[in-house]
Amino acid sequence: MKNHIKIFDTTLRDGEQSPGCSMNTKEKLELAKQLEKLGVDVIEAGFPAASNGDFEAVKLIANTLNTSTVAGLSRALKSDIDRTWEAIKDAKKPRIHTFIATSDLHMEYKLKKSKEEVLKIAVDMVSHAKNYCEDIEFSAEDASRSDWDFLCQVFESVIKAGATVLNIPDTVGYTVPSEYYDLISYVKNNVKGIENVDISVHCHNDLGMGTANSLSAIKAGANQIECTINGIGERAGNTALEEVVMAINTRKDFFNNYTNVNSTYLTATSKLLTSITGIHVQPNKAIVGENAFSHEAGIHQHGVLNNKETYEIMTPESVGLNKNKMVLGKHSGRHIFEDYLIKSGYSLSKNELNAAFVKFKDLADKKKKVYARDIDAIVREESIKIIDTFYLEDFSISTGKTSTSSAIITLKRGDDVVKEVAMGDGPIDAAYNAILKIVNLKLNLEDYTINSITEGRDAQGEAVVKLKHNEKIYTGRAINTDIIASSIEAYLNSINKIYNDIENLQ
Ligand SMILES: CC(=O)SCCNC(=O)CCNC(=O)[C@H](O)C(C)(C)COP(=O)(O)OP(=O)(O)OC[C@H]1O[C@@H](n2cnc3c(N)ncnc32)[C@H](O)[C@@H]1OP(=O)(O)O
Ligand SMILES: CC(C)C(=O)C(=O)O
């Protein structure tokens, strides 16, 4: 029997506590809806007593969501709990989450209270919250640095007072996996009534062990993980949701657990958070980093070309990405280089390929990034076979919000100059339709992308166009600060490769 691990997302509360991650009501609601779509069990929407703005955001989220439980955080203080209930009372599934610190350090210096006082406050406030709501989570802040027996005493008492979820936070990211495993096991074995409540863990990343500690805790019997998208949160952040979900999915053999999260929405959710906060994910971040499914090393690329499982433990599709990325660089080998050239529509002899590969390696030694245009230049040098049939002489585009786009394209073929006009769904489509009238080919546009490869208002846009002709894919590329020009040139580049093949066959 597999066990359900509940995912408690606190991006909107602990995540929002990261410097620079404050969100307004509209942004919080948008993210909350995405988290519900992602399938998280509990969304901690905020700390209603923190500000009127947070109160309104939590209330709006509570009134909008349908399937996820909506939790609001409160100190162990009547006024905080009252304010939280006011915000979440209309939720389909409301939860009051209240907390108080149990470590000697926090009790002495922060709360200035004795153990007995803290125990009483915890019980009284859980009882107070229970008057409002059935679902009550109690967190013992700084649990991992607390006296274990005192912690058990507090937990046993709050269960009697009505707590339905016990959270054992590693508030300052201090613990390590085996110690945390022992702590969860100790609590499980020494708290009466614990079998009737959920055991939750909430880890921070100060030593980079948030995910490892959370996973170790579920091995010890925890059944709720508190986490955030992209791992944002206080200081070095919280356990990253995408990491625990994919670890549980990927290592079913080890954990024998499942979550309700639809992992194919992970990338979209991560990107939504980045677009709201403006805080980018590091490229080597597990699951959602730009390099998480990229390969640059030749030995790896060769393995992946033969069987992706050689170097990919999960598929890019399973996290909502289209495909992996093969980066051509100084560590790449002949197999991937040849594969790239074939997919780009080049047909080189063995000797040409070898010579181009040597030049590519020399260039990669000098440049940090080798772009497609660099490889095009190398290949063109090596293979005089690719001769442009068509040159772009001129273009003129007319487009607007309410008018249909039209394009006039002038191409040169040898000494002939041909001009055509066409309409289209947008300027690029109009331009491509005009070119098609001139080149007289039956083509299928398989893919079109435009990316900026430099920064600023004068950024260079690289257009990549994949055309299918007679079952073969031809990739055209072009770079220009004018993205319409680069789009037209990339299309022509692809067409010239097709013509090149046609002429070679004759
Ligand atoms: C580990 C965590 O992430 S805990 C959550 C942390 N999140 C936040 O703090 C964000 C929201 N916080 C806030 O907006 C503000 O801190 C507020 C509104 C909650 C309180 O603001 P203020 O009243 O100005 O107090 P301030 O933040 O300076 O100090 C905290 C007070 O709460 C007390 N306190 C701290 N934790 C708790 C608790 N769990 N239960 C009861 N009281 C607590 C402190 O002892 C201190 O009390 P004092 O004012 O009597 O000395
Ligand atoms: C409020 C609690 C759960 C918390 O964020 C922590 O202890 O880190």
Ligand SMILES: [Mg+2]
């Ligand atoms: Mg926290």
